[in-house]
Amino acid sequence: MIEWEEMARCLRHDPDLFFAHGAAHVRRxxxxxxxxxxxxxxxxxxxxxxxxxxxxxxxxxxxxxALLRRQPALVRxxxxxxxxxxxxxx
Numbered sequence: 001m002i003e004w005e006e007m008a009r010c011l012r013h014d015p016d017l018f019f020a021h022g023a024a025h026v027r028r029x030x031x032x033x034x035x036x037x038x039x040x041x042x043x044x045x046x047x048x049x050x051x052x053x054x055x056x057x058x059x060x061x062x063x064x065x066a067l068l069r070r071q072p073a074l075v076r077x078x079x080x081x082x083x084x085x086x087x088x089x090x
Contacts, residue, residue, distance in 0.1 A: 010036065017032075030060075033055060034058060039058055043058065051064070
């Protein structure tokens with residue numbers, strides 16, 4: 001487990017909630033993320049590693065893909081930072 005994961009608020013909830021389909025589940029998962037102290041680290045991890053499902057750092061997969069498409073400088077920054085390398089964004 002990554003250090004920040006141990007502090008994640010989602011650990012206190014059913015993991016299926018963060019990977020469920022449907023607007024109500026996504027809203028509930030995002031509400032949990034909003035109050036999480038490691039939300040930024042979680043989102044950064046999901047963006048760096050191109051997690052393709054679930055709510056991470058308060059964003060679902062569609063929102064994360066859109067963010068990376070809108071922010072090419074962010075892609076370059078994440079790709080250059082230590083850790084996992086990102087694939088190119090289409």
